[in-house]
Amino acid sequence: MCASSVFIPIVPAGGSGTRLWPLSRRSEPKFLLDLTGTGSSLLQQTLRRLEPIADHPPIIVTGAVHRDAVTTQAQAVAAGADRHARILAEPSPKNSMPAIAWAAAVAERIDENAVIGSFAADHLIHDVDGFTATIRAAHRAAELGHLVTIGIEPTYPATGFGYIQEADGTPEQLGAAGARAVARFVEKPDAETAQSFLAAGGFTWNAGMFVARASLILHWLDRLLPQVADAARQLARLGQEHVGPEEIDRIWQGMTSIAIDHALAEPLAAEGAVAMVPARFDWDDVGDFHALSRQLRSARPAAQQGHDDATPAGSAVQQGSGGAGSDVVALGDAPVIADASRASIYSRTGRPVAVVGLEDITVVDTEDVLLVLADDHAQSLSGLVANLQEHGQGHLR
């Protein structure tokens, strides 16, 4: 069973990723960074991953200040000049719904039957074949008139993700497409609740990916948030290149700042209009340094694991005198002399880094600030970044 409608990927490229500060900054957010030493940014890896399923070049929605950087990065990985991404530049951040609505309206003008899929620009997925198969299934389910989300099989009782609860039964047609009916979305739970979800089964992590007909998005917005639907259609009609930024600003200001989860996903789930396709691929939102280090460690050639060795990024990790070091990863070209366990070194300066007697530690060496972080405090970093201003260091954000 093949999908018959065109598929247009949407890539919201937003968020500053404060939990990866000072690698990520407001001026250089996470999606623009090559965090895994592959030579490509997370945005570029996302665009490459979407290439096999895209019937039309992707639509990227990003902040106006990142427009040039996003354009440059996107063009560098486009399969050809006719595959250049369309960039929609938001005058100001308004959460995910306005961005997706705008992109949906643009997609609907490209093809009124278009199915869009929205994929964050800063997540990591390595299994492109599994991803392609999963999204093709979501595409088919979307053609049946559903808002389709992707469910990640939980591997631990995470409290940092929202959950999707499956409905008791799934209509036959939906099931044939590889999808399941969704009962409801659950916001990030506490640890006890998360544990109960895993014990009960039928819960998956919500990775924030949505696949649906563009017209379905706009149809429901007409009913639930008509102002957002109208503004999205106006913006799409204007075409960004034919009007001044003032006109876009004016229309944009009329948008409500709201997440697609609250604006559409939750109300539609209550209406029985949401489906879920289980992910058949690895997924990591690289939410903090702990997650990033885990990624870098798992990416190392198996033969080298547990040794002092070169990393995916090619940085030289050398054993200190103590001989106890292991599982030390480095990103950047700085020589690392480590007598440490599970240390992660991110260098932008190239200066040699010596780490002695430490475990589960992250060192981030940049031109204008140095961070030394205990990995079990990785989540608290955003609080520190939020307070940089009051410490007189707001320029470092």
Added chain:
Amino acid sequence: MCASSVFIPIVPAGGSGTRLWPLSRRSEPKFLLDLTGTGSSLLQQTLRRLEPIADHPPIIVTGAVHRDAVTTQAQAVAAGADRHARILAEPSPKNSMPAIAWAAAVAERIDENAVIGSFAADHLIHDVDGFTATIRAAHRAAELGHLVTIGIEPTYPATGFGYIQEADGTPEQLGAAGARAVARFVEKPDAETAQSFLAAGGFTWNAGMFVARASLILHWLDRLLPQVADAARQLARLGQEHVGPEEIDRIWQGMTSIAIDHALAEPLAAEGAVAMVPARFDWDDVGDFHALSRQLRSARPAAQQGHDDATPAGSAVQQGSGGAGSDVVALGDAPVIADASRASIYSRTGRPVAVVGLEDITVVDTEDVLLVLADDHAQSLSGLVANLQEHGQGHLR
């Protein structure tokens, strides 16, 4: 009872202090550094401390490569042009005995009855009055014909220092001078032995300070190491300024590389010719980063202890968002944002440093290398420095 002979301080300024790497380097050893944020190097603090007891400008013995830096620093703290230190430049390192022998021979030519006192250039002593009183007592004991050492009352069973064991009885005259007879010197003991010393009593730490008539040193050297005594007298007779370096080199090469402890102190103790004056002052050899951090913490104004605050060095330490930080000290002018306990930050770059979720940690930020060290591994740093060459980083030593 006053001493009647002139007192001439000797300051051996050697050793690279690898346990304070990368603050200290071969090119910039510990004694040249302002490690405590006072604006003076350890050498300069040593010279100032000796001023009240010196009847003659001090004699500094240092490596030829450090001659210019030592001269500049010494002149900057001299009480006047007529108090400029005499600098003896060793062509190569030969441990402490040749250096002290040379200085003793120079002192003997200044005054044949001179008493010299040898004090390392890189130890910290804050109580100058107590130091002065102690050395005056040692001066009197030295006039009685003893090699006099200074004993530090042990505060814990240290394994990093040698010990001095008192003799059972002390001759009356020596006791009247404030000194005690010494039975023997003990090299750095293991933990169990150190513990037994503290339990037994009568043991003090050997701080490596020696006070004696210059003629006594040379007399014993004539008997025990005549070659060293001859070379020392030749060097003193030549006067460094009147001959070429080749002549000094030639004579120096004839010296035996040996520590004064083995060359003189131990044999003289066996002869009953060694006395000890108990130190009436604080003392720290600032042997590693743990010791340095302890010094910086104790130097903070009491009202500020346990808070995030300015340090002696005036660096701004600011609380991170976590609110758990305490006892964070910083040396240098880098802003420090700390959500950490007992963290020590040494910065030469001025870059802001953020430390999150860590305890008992030292961060050293220099222009060409970065060190992150667990304080309980402070002693293992010298091993790492010794191996820098094989890591291709020998230039960082």
